[in-house]
Amino acid sequence: MPRQADRNPLAPGLAALAGTDVSSARGDAQPAFDCQSCGACCSYSADWPRFSTEEDAELDRIPEKYVSADLSGMRCEGGRCAALRGEVGKGTACTIYEIRPHVCRACMPGGDDCLMARAARGLPVN
Ligand code: SF4
Ligand code: SF4
Secondary structure, three states, X not given: OOOHHHOOOOOOOHHHHHOXXXXXXXXXXXXXXXXXXXXXXXXXXXXXXXXXXXXXXXHHOOOHHHEOOOOOEEOEEOOEEOOEEEEOOOEEEEXXXXXXXXXXXXXXXXXXXXXXXXXXXXXXXX
């Protein structure tokens, strides 16, 4: 299973990954999005759901079938995380929600990463 040497403690958020500033799309009010009818951030880029600040014990709980070959993050098919179930933009769920990586926990509905991922999938951002 992944160990400290496999991880990037500075794993970027999605917006930083793409060098994108989506702050202008956010406006003053924070929109309330329902992650269970979205899944955009989980299907944005294979470079995103990387392991970073997790303890070894946390990573050991993630089923091996969902871990990338180089042990650096979640396994993705295209840009889509293997642990994501359902149809993006309609109905989705993280099958390892309780034990998901830290970058996934940091992606908050209405935040910059969220807005960028939703925009990339053609989903409303406000
Ligand atoms: S893109 Fe935003 S709304 Fe969609 S699943 Fe991620 S955090 Fe939730
Ligand atoms: S582990 Fe779960 S929350 Fe994280 S990218 Fe995969 S499906 Fe999304």
